Amino acid sequence: MTELKVLIVDDSPFMRKVFSDVVDMDSAFQVLATACDGEEAVKMTIELMPDIITMDLEMPRMNGIEALQKIMETRPTPVIMLSAVTDNGTRDTIRALQFGAIDFIRKPDGAVKLDIRQVGEQLLEKLRIVAETIDKGPLRLLPAVVEKAAEKASPSLASSAPLVSPVRQSVEEAKEAERMAAATAEPPLDKQSAGKVGSAAMEQPVKEKPASALSETDKAPRLPRRETEVRRNEPPARPSASASRKLPPALDRPDSLRKPVKPPVAGSPAASAKKDAKPPVRQPGVAIAASPPAASAAVVPPISAEPKPTTSFTQIVAIGTSTGGPRALHEVLTGIPADFPAPILVVQHMPPKFTHSLAQRLDSFCSIHVREATDGEQLETATAYIAPGGKHMSLTKDAFGKYRVKLTNEGPRSGHMPSVDVLFESLIGHRQLKRYAVLMTGMGSDGAKGMKALLDDGAQTTIAEAEQTCVVYGMPRSAVELGATTHQVPLQSIAPLLVQELKSRKT
Template identity: 40%
Template sequence: MQQPYDVLVVDDSVFMRKLISDFISEDPSLRVVGTAKNGKEAIELVKKFRPHAVTMDIEMPIMNGLEALRVIMKECPLPVIMLSSLTQEGASETIKALEWGAFDFVGKPSGSISLDLHKVKRLILEKLHAAVRTKMKRVSFSPEVLERQAPLPPPLSNPLLPRPVAARPPSAEPLSGRKLGPVQQLVAIGTSTGGPRALHQVLAHLPGELAAPVVIVQHMPPNFTKSLAIRLDSVSGLKVVEAEEGMVLENGAAYVAPGGFHMAVARNGSGGYRIHLSKDEPRGGHRPSVDALFESLLPLKELKRHIVIMTGMGSDGAKGMKALLDAGAVTTIAEAENTCIVYGMPRAAVELKGVTHVLPQQEIAGKLVAVVGAANLS
């Protein structure tokens, strides 16, 4: 019989340490090997116990969860699941944690009598089960990354990959002001666990003159997708926004599906394309769903469609990608296993034979630039 996986629980609240520990202890395949009340203690106990996974609060005294995460991922990398408040500020900090190597996150229960603790328990156990089977890679942090949150450096081996743009504050420039010509191509990206870091890597290396709009589904709740769009906008040459109903798609712009809504692309009646959002039932437990986005592209055969699936649990998007390939999509890309945090969604797409290219994360942007090209400024 296999020994239980060891989990370290980190939170400054006695109530939360007890609550999360009780959740974990009810699962016979997991055991709580220790608890810590701040990031400094967490680092010490990680080095002492070498647990298979950690649950980590973000806001703590002495050393917060972000600072502890940075040290853990640099010195003794292992899967860390962040416990985040469901506020806009909490969402922003969570996006940063995911870019710094956190495995995933769960919205932190507030202790309210009305909170659905059963759902929180299910999410924690689901993510822990995925985490303990994952081998995390060491993450290096330069002063530039820590202080300016600059984009990841491009791989030296790929001459097609453009240099990343300098980090910049989110722009207030209207999307309609870019004037990059009519939309004749489209890039669609689906991702889940590990997605924020993967999206950072890809979008940081896409030029603002890309001759296609980019539509993105990242499995995340409301608030978090807004923070993700703001963060991606600050590192990409593209204009990145959280999608809104009726937005007209433009070349050189990227649209992140808002948490809680399915996103589709539809013709707008004047030769262009627009965003349509809906509250239809979740697909495979997800809203937004990658399959829902991909399936909306099936009728748009006049577009050159370039489809990407990156790291994530489950199989969302695989059926949609295969259907798009059969319907004439020009390019279908699955992230390679060796760069995925979780090789679930890309694996499912490969097994369905819906993939034309299997590429490591750092080569995806270069391939998209090569197949899409740049728009003509007007």
């Protein structure tokens, strides 16, 4: 096999030397060059055409996220991100995976020899996975394909925000100036000073999520201009049925795009204000101006109530994925409607902390709820539960007949924790449920045996992602070779197929 040329990108001379020595230890790879920031990395990628890139996240002039996006636009190349185990580091790593990075490794916490050795081993393992994939054919770097399609459809939009959906784009364009001004303005006036117009919209309560399920958008303060512009280039949010109309600024947020707004509750400040409101007093010789219509009646269109998640269900979906999984999960879960009549259990091979950031990010884009699973929680429909890194996730049934999540840490299974096989096997025996299993992109064979056993136990549908859309066609291939699948479809067809299958068997 020909040596694969590696470009190493890091602002630390020490880390560049460490990673160069690690790469040169394996005869299958050769360090082509090193770059100290994102700008240099983009330039070298175009001029030197490396086979693989290792990319640090935090760098001066141009960071790893920005460099990754430019590389995917100009010369798509397999990129392995180097991520710090911090809240910002994990969030940015998940963004990078959705922007086109094939995988990531965690950087050492300090100049500790043990950490350096472990990171070196992880880097070589990831490089070998990429090398094996390249050897079998060209890598499928999905974001590049999406951006090219967007550019053909509308060059002007593609250049500024190539991955923003039509609904989000229309909202952004209508409210751009207002949001930019608000990002740097003084704190907003109180409700009384703001005037009567729009007061009802400001006072309407919005459905709150548990703290564990809050998305990044829910938690974060209003972003400065630069970060807002970067986030406009993120993968598209799939609109729900209730999000097909323009919404006012008070509702311009992911939650309101997919969840109905409740009317003021009796006894609440909003309801009391409405009840106590008095008509204006006519003064002699003074005309009374027509009162502006309430924002809730004139500005906000009626939003049809969507079914709420329920703990009563007769169907369940289980999904397993690994390398390339975050992008695949984004594609599938954003295609699931808000009234989906089943819970979705997900195993994504990923270390602790990163699964939490993955769940938060997916939740901000999806019509359904997405959260990192917790031990013992009761399952609900229209909700996806992502197994925490470092723990196995299983389905269990309590004494009252309710289905719950069970998390364990008995050790890796086939080198993985969480393991897809453990999840799939936990569904065996629950024949009172209609069961659906999905295997998507990933190296190895985790989930194949569990899927076969589940099919033999009477599972309704078992789906493998087709080779043409897999970043790594390992896990789905193993399932197909075992005869464990009823369907083999491209990534874009998985969500519609699941919706169709569950709908046809709902009764």
